[in-house]
Amino acid sequence: MTLVVRFILIFFFSTGSVFAEDNKLTARHILTNMIQALRTLNYEGTVVFWRNGRLETMKYFHAVDHGKEQERLVALNSPLREVVRNGDVVSCRYNDTQGVVFDHRPYERSFLVNFSRTLAELDDFYEFSLSGKEDVAMLPAYVIDIEPKDEFRYARRIWVEKLQFLPLKTAVYDASGALLEQVVFTEQHVKAALPFREAGPEAGQANTLAGQAIKDGNTGVLPFTVTDSPAGFRPIYFARKTMHDSHLPVDYLLMSDGLTSISVYKENKSPEMELGLRSVGATNYYSLSLGDYQITAMGEAPPEAVKSIVEGVRLNPPIVQKLQPK
Amino acid sequence: MHEDLIQKISRFLDDELPEDEALSLLQKMRIDSELADKMRRYETVSHAIKNDDLLVAARPDFVSSVSSRIQLEPTYLIPNAERRWIRNRRFTRPQKIAAAAASVAVIALVAHLQRPEPAPNQKMVVAAIKSSAVSTDSAPAPKPVASTIPRASYPVNRQISDYLQAHSSIYTQGEVGFHPYAQVTQYSQK
Amino acid sequence: MKSHSRASEQLDEDLVLRVQQGDKSAYDLLVIKYQHKIVQLVNRYVKDPSESQDVAQEAFIKAYRALGSFRGESAFYTWLYRIAINTAKNYLMSRSRRNVDMQIDVQDAEVYENLPQLHGQETPERELLSREIVETIKSAIAKLPEEMRVAIMLREFEGMSYEEIAQAMDCPVGTVRSRIFRAREAIDSKLNPLLD
Numbered sequence: 001m002t003l004v005v006r007f008i009l010i011f012f013f014s015t016g017s018v019f020a021e022d023n024k025l026t027a028r029h030i031l032t033n034m035i036q037a038l039r040t041l042n043y044e045g046t047v048v049f050w051r052n053g054r055l056e057t058m059k060y061f062h063a064v065d066h067g068k069e070q071e072r073l074v075a076l077n078s079p080l081r082e083v084v085r086n087g088d089v090v091s092c093r094y095n096d097t098q099g100v101v102f103d104h105r106p107y108e109r110s111f112l113v114n115f116s117r118t119l120a121e122l123d124d125f126y127e128f129s130l131s132g133k134e135d136v137a138m139l140p141a142y143v144i145d146i147e148p149k150d151e152f153r154y155a156r157r158i159w160v161e162k163l164q165f166l167p168l169k170t171a172v173y174d175a176s177g178a179l180l181e182q183v184v185f186t187e188q189h190v191k192a193a194l195p196f197r198e199a200g201p202e203a204g205q206a207n208t209l210a211g212q213a214i215k216d217g218n219t220g221v222l223p224f225t226v227t228d229s230p231a232g233f234r235p236i237y238f239a240r241k242t243m244h245d246s247h248l249p250v251d252y253l254l255m256s257d258g259l260t261s262i263s264v265y266k267e268n269k270s271p272e273m274e275l276g277l278r279s280v281g282a283t284n285y286y287s288l289s290l291g292d293y294q295i296t297a298m299g300e301a302p303p304e305a306v307k308s309i310v311e312g313v314r315l316n317p318p319i320v321q322k323l324q325p326k
Numbered sequence: 327m328h329e330d331l332i333q334k335i336s337r338f339l340d341d342e343l344p345e346d347e348a349l350s351l352l353q354k355m356r357i358d359s360e361l362a363d364k365m366r367r368y369e370t371v372s373h374a375i376k377n378d379d380l381l382v383a384a385r386p387d388f389v390s391s392v393s394s395r396i397q398l399e400p401t402y403l404i405p406n407a408e409r410r411w412i413r414n415r416r417f418t419r420p421q422k423i424a425a426a427a428a429s430v431a432v433i434a435l436v437a438h439l440q441r442p443e444p445a446p447n448q449k450m451v452v453a454a455i456k457s458s459a460v461s462t463d464s465a466p467a468p469k470p471v472a473s474t475i476p477r478a479s480y481p482v483n484r485q486i487s488d489y490l491q492a493h494s495s496i497y498t499q500g501e502v503g504f505h506p507y508a509q510v511t512q513y514s515q516k
Numbered sequence: 517m518k519s520h521s522r523a524s525e526q527l528d529e530d531l532v533l534r535v536q537q538g539d540k541s542a543y544d545l546l547v548i549k550y551q552h553k554i555v556q557l558v559n560r561y562v563k564d565p566s567e568s569q570d571v572a573q574e575a576f577i578k579a580y581r582a583l584g585s586f587r588g589e590s591a592f593y594t595w596l597y598r599i600a601i602n603t604a605k606n607y608l609m610s611r612s613r614r615n616v617d618m619q620i621d622v623q624d625a626e627v628y629e630n631l632p633q634l635h636g637q638e639t640p641e642r643e644l645l646s647r648e649i650v651e652t653i654k655s656a657i658a659k660l661p662e663e664m665r666v667a668i669m670l671r672e673f674e675g676m677s678y679e680e681i682a683q684a685m686d687c688p689v690g691t692v693r694s695r696i697f698r699a700r701e702a703i704d705s706k707l708n709p710l711l712d
Contacts, residue, residue: 077686186669352545380646382559384551
């Protein structure tokens with residue numbers, strides 16, 4: 001078959017089949033396919049992250065083999081580093097010092113787009129719509145709008161590649177429509193297989209990582225809880241962390257509605273603490289003083305959301321904790 | 327064709343050539359058809375990348391056709407007063423018409439603008455997103471209004487830095503010499 | 517406001533002023549700068565590459581005639597763009613009056629974006645050539661070295677300035693300039709047999 005004839009056939013059959021399929025697909029279908037593709041395909045590419053006013057380019061890899069998954073980001077700019085997700089654990093190795101840090105994040109599934117609830121559960125808080133088609137990184141994509149149903153969440157848009165249903169671009173917008181955050185592939189390739197990288201804590205270290213995943217909002221015995229949080233936000237993870245090179249722990253509670261996450265921190269008051277509402281990039285944070293402690297809520301959510309959560313924090317009486325301090 | 331000139335065409339296409347050099351380049355293109363053809367080819371490539379189809383370019387004799395017709399038109403002579411008024415006026419930037427390009431251009435602009443005050447009605451967002459969707463001549467997102475929220479700029483204080491790092495797993499906020507909190511003791515791997 | 521886009525607008529402003537002071541050759545330079553954009557724009561409505569040349573020429577002539585009253589309320593290209601669209605719309609209206617089979621609402625030119633098959637458009641040969649050229653360009657891009665591909669994609673797809681790309685790629689602006697230029701040259705070299 002000549003090259004010319006092959007071009008004609010590929011051109012007409014591809015446009016014809018895509019056109020027929022387009023009419024049947026809804027936003028929910030596309031996002032469902034996307035969530036599946038994120039977890040089951042081997043793919044790599046170059047990603048530009050624009051977050052909190054900072055621009056960064058990284059190589060991205062997602063490898064999967066018999067249900068085992070690994071995500072990897074390799075920085076192309078200083079500081080050169082490699083971030084790896086293996087299951088619940090995320091590690092970051094810095095090239096200059098060869099130092100490695102580990103973090104336990106059982107509630108996250110992807111560096112790119114994280115849906116921690118089903119789309120049906122998110123229906124109460126967001127509206128999903130297929131708003132059109134665009135090309136990203138020279139690949140045709142569906143444009144999915146995710147619009148919040150109240151003032152406690154930001155709107156998002158996801159560009160989903162038409163053939164493999166992988167996300168090519170994601171964006172977060174504030175209430176006025178201004179772009180707050182963006183993640184975009186400049187190239188993306190699906191592969192039959194990708195190698196895994198050895199990256200994990202040593203055996204003895206693993207136990208010290210674990211925080212406490214919270215199921216069904218059952219917080220059990222925790223140092224604090226959040227009352228009257230905006231609809232849909234519920235606690236999903238708690239950990240006690242060491243921060244700021246201080247020996248005093250910071251209690252960390254993660255609230256999420258399945259798409260928008262807000263982190264809540266409780267620690268002893270410090271001289272450098274700043275109270276009130278502030279923002280950096282897409283992230284708003286609100287701090288107040290509660291007894292001997294400073295409480296801060298932080299997330300890519302409108303100020304109303306972080307403020308509401310912080311003001312809903314109630315300290316629990318000190319009793320024996322299930323989670324031992326580090 | 328001199329490589330230096332071709333490089334200038336590349337920069338000119340990207341609006342990265344200073345005005346005087348751009349003027350000089352256009353004047354050269356007026357008499358050098360090879361240069362003009364190179365510009366056409368570069369525009370073809372640029373168009374194909376963004377639009378997945380072929381640029382319908384002007385014919386090689388397009389400029390000369392227009393020029394000969396212009397010769398038959400009256401010549402303008404505008405008084406000095408009006409000329410000064412026009413020269414002093416700030417031209418507004420034309421609206422970008424490519425949604426893909428507009429999105430990241432807005433990124434750069436937003437990074438240097440104040441954050442807007444959140445509107446109570448999120449329907450504005452719906453309108454903004456819908457108006458900026460999809461076709462290649464869609465309008466960009468509306469310009470943000472002045473914010474009343476204090477904006478922190480990098481580097482934020484250590485406490486907030488650590489909070490940000492704990493909140494996001496990507497470690498993309500790393501700076502040279504900055505190592506985030508560690509939940510386990512930091513150690514070196516071979 | 518980024519300085520590079522100001523340079524482009526400043527150039528347009530200066531050329532318009534020269535035309536208004538009697539220098540017709542300055543208008544040639546504006547035509548050189550915007551000829552392909554305007555022909556492409558007109559073709560989106562007219563959908564006939566051959567007719568688009570004539571309609572686009574007409575748009576430039578109309579713009580020259582209106583230049584005396586141009587006061588810089590908008591950028592020159594924005595103003596020219598509107599004239600080109602109106603010229604294309606008027607052309608379509610006059611064509612529809614000649615073609616009694618057409619039953620189209622001519623009030624909104626955007627209607628023509630979605631209409632199939634107005635007369636006289638792409639020949640099969642041109643369509644094939646179009647597809648082949650686009651595929652050649654895509655293939656050439658895929659074969660580019662990493663740094664050149666990232667640079668040109670950030671420029672073309674994301675509309676980033678050289679300075680922004682330099683920041684993203686952590687390299688000097690001169691390096692970005694060179695990468696984008698070399699990328700274009702590499703792609704262009706693959707197009708030689710198709711475009712000549």
